[in-house]
Each structure stands twice: as C-alpha cells, then as structure tokens.
Amino acid sequence: MGRAPCCSKVGLNRGPWSNREDTLLTQYIEAHGEGQWRSLPEKAGLLRCGKSCRLRWMNYLKPDIKRGNITSDEDDLIIRLHSLLGNRWSLIAGRLPGRTDNEIKNYWNTNLSKRLISEGTDPNTHKKLSEPIAKENKRRENQSCKNRNNKKEMVKVMMKSKTKIGQHVEPQKPKVHLPKPTRITSFLSLPRNDSSTSSTTVTPASSIQDLNGGEGGAFGVNPWCNNGVVLCVGDPDQDPINSSADGGDDHTLENLYEEYLQALLTDHHHDHQNQLELDSFADSLLI
DNA sequence: AATTCCTTCAACCGCCCGTTT
C-alpha cells in the first residue's frame, strides 16, 4: 500500500522559520491547541507543511522548552539512558523535562559520543574499547595535546577510532537484549508479561506519563524490566531516573542501574535457554 | 583580510505504527 506524501510541498516555504511564521504558529496553537497538523498550516495562514509546523512547535516554540546549557547531571543521565535505550531519543528526552529529542540527539552526536570515545568507551555499546584501540586513542590524544589544535585533533582521533570500532570491536560486542522500539501509544497494551513471573509488577502508562510531568515523555518500553522483573513501579518516588535528575536519591539510580546491568551480564553468560527467554521477554514488550 | 576547514543544530526526509473510514 502506498502512502501519499504529507503535503504537496508545492508553493510551500522551506528552511528556517521567520519571526512572523513563528508568531502565527504560536498564536494559532495557543488559541486552538496542538494537533490536526495537516490542516493547521492553512488554518493558521502558514505556507508550511504540517509536519514542519509540528517540528517547529515541538522543538523550538513550545513554551516549556529549555534550550542549551545542558548540565553535567543531564549529561550523565543521557549517557545512562542511552546505554539502556540506545538511539531512542524521544524516550530519552521524555526523562529530561524541557529537552527535546532533537536537541538530545544533536548533543549526543556532537558532544557526548565524542567524549565517550575520548574516555575509551564505545558510545554504541557503552563498553570499554579494546586495549589496542584505547592505547592508540591515548597516544594520539597525547600527541594532539602537544600542539595548539588540541580540540580539533581530538575530534579527528575520535572519528578515526570510531571507524576502527566498527571494523574491529563490533564482532566482540556481547549480545545485549535491549527492548525493541515501540510507539508510546502502544504502551497501554504493554503489560503482557510472562505469567510465570508472579512477582512482576507493571507500570501503567498513566503513571509513567505522570512521572514525566504528564507530557508525552513516557517510555514506550520499560527499561527497568529484565526477564519479567520490573525494577521500577508506578510510584514517582520510586522512579530512579527522575529522582536522580531532580537531584534526588542518586544511590537509588545507581543501584537500579547496576542491578539492571548485572542482570543483562548474567543473562549473557547463561545458556541458550536463558537467551531464548530473554528474547521472548523483549518481544513481549512489543505487544 | 581572505580563504578554507570544521562544528553545530534546525529542519527535512523517509519510514513506521495506530486509528479511522
């Protein structure tokens, strides 16, 4: 089945938004609310594609959006979430109030991934780079520190080592079963865990949305689950990630994070049977 | 001062999924 483009794109504006366009869009949404993106441009008097309007609103005009000045706490949280969720930027952004998926994605690509590499960590797997590569990075890093193009050189080193990662480290990558991507809306039907795990607790979608301040920031999957054991319940006080982000009990996050990683590592070393169970668990998150 | 190179990030694109008809 084919799918018609979201708009004809003929005679529509593209590229950077003007102040006037921003004003029109903001005024319209303030008056009529979000949604109906396809018909919004015409009603608002904009010569823009509906998707473009949505993107502009979500990533830039929305009143509660924080811009820039990502704190070291947020850095840390992004890295941890990325290690659990991978490139699911919308899910990660959902745990960082006021941050957008686009901003986090850009920030990751331009800053954090490079930083991890410079620290000898593979940004894709979040595991230590193999010895030769780490050494090579270190050597080049030291070299580059000697000249005045420090920053520039470092990035070059990082980019080079990134290639090497793909070539040489990838095969050693342990199989970690992160939940597969799924839509936020499907979260409502997520609670379909294996009945054999009687201790299983399920976080209702509404609770998770509440944890995110009620703003489209729910996990589409619950990253605190492993093998049917849910590490997070629908109690905001128990939310390990938010409690950390808000300067709460960081030890809770640490503990749960460690527990989660430990569970993954343990499963990795288990036999084929456990592997299958893990697979089926991951699949169950999709339905 | 002019040119080249590099980095950043807003915006676009294609695809996917859930809902509606």
Place this chain on the structure above:
DNA sequence: TAAACGGGCGGTTGAAGGAAT
C-alpha cells in the same frame, strides 16, 4: 479487511558561523 490518514520517530542534510591557516 484494506486503504487512507494522522502523527511520531530516527537518520541525515546543509546553512551559518567560528576557528584555523
């Protein structure tokens, strides 16, 4: 049941601006 619609997501692009030469 199939088709169409609406919305959302992640990957990619390219213009702008800053740094280096």
